[in-house]
Amino acid sequence: MDPPSTNLTISISEREKRAGRRAHALDRQHVFHSWQAQGLFEPMTILRAEGSYVWDGEGNKLLDLSSQLVNTNVGHQHPKVISAIQEQAARLCTIAPQHVNEARSEAARLITEITPDSLDHVFFTVGGADANEHAIRMARLHTGRTKVLSAFRSYHGGTQLAINVTGDPRRFANDYSSEGVIHFMPAYLYRSYFGSITEEEETQRALQHLEDMILLEGPSTIAALILETVPGTAGVYGPPDGYLAGVRELTRKHGIVFIADEVMAGFGRTGEWLAIDNWSIKPDLITFAKGVNSGYVPLGGVAISDEIFETFRLRPFPGGNTYSGHPLACAAVVATLTVMRSEGMVKNAKRLGTEIIGPTLHELAERHPSIGDVRGLGCMWAVELVKDRDSKEPLAAYGGTSPEMNQVVSALKGENVLPFANFNRVHVVPPLNISDEDMHLGLRALDRALDVADSFTTQS
Secondary structure, eight states: OOOOOSOOOOOOOHHHHHHHHHHHHHHHHHOOOTTSOTTTOOOOOEEEEEBTEEEETTOOEEEETTHHHHTOTTOBTOHHHHHHHHHHHHHOOOOOTTSOOHHHHHHHHHHHHHSOTTOOEEEEESSHHHHHHHHHHHHHHHHSOOEEEEESSOOOOSSHHHHHHOOSGGGGGGOOGGGOEEEEOOOOGGGOSSOOOSHHHHHHHHHHHHHHHHHHHOGGGEEEEEEESSOTTTTOOOOOTTHHHHHHHHHHHTTOEEEEEOTTTTTTTTSSSSGGGGTTOOOSEEEEOGGGTTTSSOOEEEEEOHHHHHHTSSSOOOOOOTTTTOHHHHHHHHHHHHHHHHTTHHHHHHHIIIIIIHHHHHHHHHHOTTEEEEEEETTEEEEEEEEETTTTEESSOTTSOOHHHHHHHHHHHHTTEEOEEETTEEEEOOOTTOOHHHHHHHHHHHHHHHHHHHTTSTTO
């Protein structure tokens, strides 16, 4: 793969800066932001973006190690994706979902080339949250059951059912027992809920816990189990060996629909087309969004097994939306998946993780006492920061932030790096086509920012 140029020559004019200041003022007057206390939030203005970089309201160039919300897998403003959207807009900008359109048909074909055999049908949504909502609806109608099993330390979206299925603190203010969601403890070795020391112990104990939950809740009442293959904002704690296979076996044993949430981890992010490919798992439903078209136009979807498809062959599925399979979004899917193949981005993501990101982060962990754990694969990594390695006391409490963590994030921004941070973690989630030079630049910036984190440790 030919790496993108790191010497971008974009110059931000004074006129653009003035326009950005006006946009910021209007934003503060009129825009209601998600997940924020409106009066305390001070958003960054972005004027331009290209490749692995964005330019802020004052024209400063920042390396985007966040891929925004871990969705710009092909980087910003990829010319072939932009061109495909423009060409589609000129030909057929929008059409109702009951009609066939070429972009949607081709997007579905390309997606089903990536999904496991027998998941040959695609229902398109506008994003990941409603993909999960619709997948659960399919499972309930297919099984005639109601309950949904979901792990703590997970995120599945911000709509009503999706936020209840979510297992992190964002659900607290929206949690309603009437949604039929049952949470179980995940397999998470670094902070094991089962006292495990090894991966083998964690797998066995977590699976025993899950089967106990199924039996105590009543297998005949459980419609679905939804699981992020690799949890994203919840911590990038990939499953220990054997865990996903065990989950798949339990769901088959008890007639429960297994939904793999690949919204963040899918489409190259982990160095495979789908994260499930790392463990050779075939679920009943796969939800996706984000990287499938790098978020250039909003789109999500559900890949559906033949068995569940048959439930709705003669029975209407009671779900949908005006923008299902929107032509502009689907054209972006076609272009994104095409350039990912032609430019070898999935293979490159695996190489970056194996040869650069992983080794460098583990080397940093040897030198920085603030690093409690490093974990990840491909272009999806997390650095968990602690005040004390022995006690594993986090640098920011679960469900919140801290002045110490804010200083680490500020240090990264001071290095002209735009990070992805959550609770006590910094995530390293660059575009899949970031150049080696830029990747090393970002990791060197992280190295320097970790000096700030070290100053808050008991070892400092």
